[in-house]
Amino acid sequence: MTSSFSTSPIALSFPVPNLVFEGCDPQRWNGGSIVKSQFWNSMSSLLPNIEFCAIRSLMPMMQHINDSKLRSEVRLFCDQENAHGTLHSHFNREHLHTNYPLLKSIEAWERHCFSWMSKFLPQRLFLSLFVAVEHWTAAFSQHGLCTPDAWFAESDRTMFQLWEWHAVEELAHKSVCYDVYRYFKGGYVTQVMGMLLLLLFIMLPGICVRLVYLFSKDKVWWHLGTYRELAAYLLGRQGVLRKTFKDFLRFFNPRFRPWDINSLPLIEAYLTQRNVVQDTQQVLHKVRSNCI
Incomplete structure (x- = not known):
């Protein structure tokens, strides 16, 4: 039995892509659809605040983590979250804030909320918020x-x-x-409270407020077809929420662990396609026995 609290079977560093958003149409970049584009634009506006807040929360904890493997993974996690937040913020500034200026105010208000929560919520409860975030984004990533x-x-x-x-x-x-x-002895009840806090006070209101504003600016908020398309995109056979709902529910199983869902084949496919590292097959073969 390993002495490490880490359950990650693999920890790879990925190069940050050099992306230029100059020719992107923020209103119709996703298949020419305003609805699909604005759903992900809402996510792009929402996620950087969460990611930067996670970094500010985890970095001070590193000095109290005596598990070397876990500590190195926290450092890599913070580097990756910083890269995500930076690139999305770049796109937001170039295209979303220019065309949809109220998003800046919404994001600023959310930063104040995160600052308040970090000061007044118990540490384990605040940390459980990011456990929930990572489960939620992993479910989206897996199916996407x-x-x-x-x-x-x-x-x-x-x-x-x-x-x-x-x-x-x-x-x-x-x-x-x-x-x-888990290292800081977080329990199941607080973990569930973190997910409820995320859904009720951050994700659902954050996305809904943004979509109403974006649809309003695009002058499609009163069209019935807008909401039909949104419902189909989220709840249809291949819908974003429908496809991720089962994985989302796994979070409420007290025995659930993030790597109960094997993501290694998807990581392997990306690495092989992008030719990110040499000997990808050998790297993943070494860790596959440690995965579920």
Whole structure:
């Protein structure tokens, strides 16, 4: 039995893609659809605050982690989250804030909320929030990479590369916050409270407020077809929420561990396709026996 709290079977560093968003149409980059594009634009606006907040929360904890493997994974996690937040913020500033200025105010208000929560919530409860975030983003990443044409058919190439790279890194480090939470003796009840806090006070209101504003600016918020398309995209046979719902529910099983869902084949496919590292097959073969 390993002495490490880490449950990550693999920890790979991925190069940050050099992306230029200059030719991107923020309104229709995802298959020419306003609805699909604005759903992911809402995510792009929402996620950087969460990612930067996670970094600020985890970095001070590193000095109290005596598990060398876990500590190195926290450092890599923070580097990757910083890269995500920076690239999405770059896209947001170039395209979203210019065309949809109220997003800046929404993001600023959320930063104040995160600052308040970091000061007044118990440490374990605040940390459980990021355990929930990582589970939620990993579920999206798993299914988005499995069937990219269902969610990103005929999308702008640069934007697809952004979300594909983001998804792969989310899978690679999906257990880090959970392992840190366990290291600091976080329990099941607080873990569930973190997910409820995330859904009720951050994700659902954050996405809904953004979508209403974006649809309003695009002058489609009163069209019935807008909400039909949104419902189909989220709840249809290949819908974003429908496809991830089963994995989302796994979070509420007290015995669940992030790597109960094997993401190694998706990471391997990305590495091989992008030729990111040499001897990819050998690297993953060495760790596959440690995966579920």
